Amino acid sequence: MSTEIKVEEDVLSLNRKNASDNRDYFARLGVYVLNLMSGPGAGKTTLLERTAEVMGKRLRMAVIAGDLETSRDADRLAKFGVPVVQVNTKGSCHMEAHQVARVAKGFDLQNLDLLIVENVGNMVCPAEFDLGETDRVMVLSCTEGHDKPGKYPLMFRESRLLLLNKIDLLPYVYFDVNAAITDARAVNPGMEVIQVSATKGDGLPAWFDWIAQRVKQVRGR
Amino acid sequence: MHETSLAEKIVETALEVARENGAKRVSRLNLLLGELAGVEVETLAFAFQVACNETAAQGCQLQVERVSGRFKCWTCANERGGDLYDLCPSCGNPGGDILAGREFRIISVDVDHDTGPEGTSEP
Numbered sequence: 001m002s003t004e005i006k007v008e009e010d011v012l013s014l015n016r017k018n019a020s021d022n023r024d025y026f027a028r029l030g031v032y033v034l035n036l037m038s039g040p041g042a043g044k045t046t047l048l049e050r051t052a053e054v055m056g057k058r059l060r061m062a063v064i065a066g067d068l069e070t071s072r073d074a075d076r077l078a079k080f081g082v083p084v085v086q087v088n089t090k091g092s093c094h095m096e097a098h099q100v101a102r103v104a105k106g107f108d109l110q111n112l113d114l115l116i117v118e119n120v121g122n123m124v125c126p127a128e129f130d131l132g133e134t135d136r137v138m139v140l141s142c143t144e145g146h147d148k149p150g151k152y153p154l155m156f157r158e159s160r161l162l163l164l165n166k167i168d169l170l171p172y173v174y175f176d177v178n179a180a181i182t183d184a185r186a187v188n189p190g191m192e193v194i195q196v197s198a199t200k201g202d203g204l205p206a207w208f209d210w211i212a213q214r215v216k217q218v219r220g221r
Numbered sequence: 222m223h224e225t226s227l228a229e230k231i232v233e234t235a236l237e238v239a240r241e242n243g244a245k246r247v248s249r250l251n252l253l254l255g256e257l258a259g260v261e262v263e264t265l266a267f268a269f270q271v272a273c274n275e276t277a278a279q280g281c282q283l284q285v286e287r288v289s290g291r292f293k294c295w296t297c298a299n300e301r302g303g304d305l306y307d308l309c310p311s312c313g314n315p316g317g318d319i320l321a322g323r324e325f326r327i328i329s330v331d332v333d334h335d336t337g338p339e340g341t342s343e344p
């Protein structure tokens with residue numbers, strides 16, 4: 001004899017609650033939190049190396065690096081003197097809010113302006129998992145193709161800024177910058193775009209200023 | 222790709238419901254799944270069966286009700302179906318609020334108070 005029991009429970013509700021707790025906590029302490037998302041190989045870690053090198057001197061910053069395995073990203077970033085913690089998701093394709101909460105406690109958050117979470121390289125799953133960040137930033141590199149905003153609209157819809165990376169390679173690859181931006185803005189009209197090359201340095205000052213301005217806005221609230 | 226961890230969460234909830242209701246077995250789980258939820262249903266179904274193994278939900282049937290995407294145009298407020306990426310058929314502009322399609326909800330679970338066909342029922 002079987003009985004049906006009503007549950008009506010959102011499967012992701014626990015993550016949403018954890019994310020909301022994180023958001024309140026970070027806001028209370030005045031920490032600006034960036035969730036940096038992209039597919040694998042878009043250049044997130046190189047971008048973070050340059051960012052840590054410059055912004056680590058301008059602001060008090062820390063990084064949480066998410067990956068399936070290894071501490072390679074954290075090792076690369078630790079050289080620049082900013083506190084870095086690696087989270088290995090062990091096969092899971094995205095980071096969850098409770099992982100951020102657990103790791104963030106290890107930083108001196110009271111004395112932090114900027115916390116960057118480098119999400120696991122993946123264009124689908126991280127979009128569904130709120131971490132309690134202040135802003136989401138999407139990195140798309142021109143070697144991935146300009147069709148990506150159209151194919152993975154949710155990810156682009158949720159981001160405040162699009163960093164178009166590896167623009168030094170534009171002469172060598174087929175990538176229509178305008179098409180990529182048009183498609184991204186079709187799902188997210190307010191999306192800001194900065195074109196950069198993390199390896200060559202193009203556009204990076206604009207990215208650094210963008211961060212500084214957002215930190216100021218958030219801390220000024 | 223995150224279907225395995227999602228399947229584990231679902232099974233955990235179902236087992237909890239069974240425990241709270243003093244049931245021995247979970248025989249069916251009814252799930253509402255939006256087409257924009259980023260979850261692949263066949264992968265989820267497979268991961269679900271694996272997650273049920275050696276628990277009180279072993280062999281549990283997974284019933285999935287799909288929800289299509291519905292959008293409200295940012296420009297003219299027209300409501301439409303289709304894909305997130307489509308242009309509004311009424312005014313031709315892109316973009317809109319997502320009204321439906323991101324659901325991922327356990328609606329109900331069917332539980333048994335005996336241990337199944339081979340089991341013995343408790344008094």
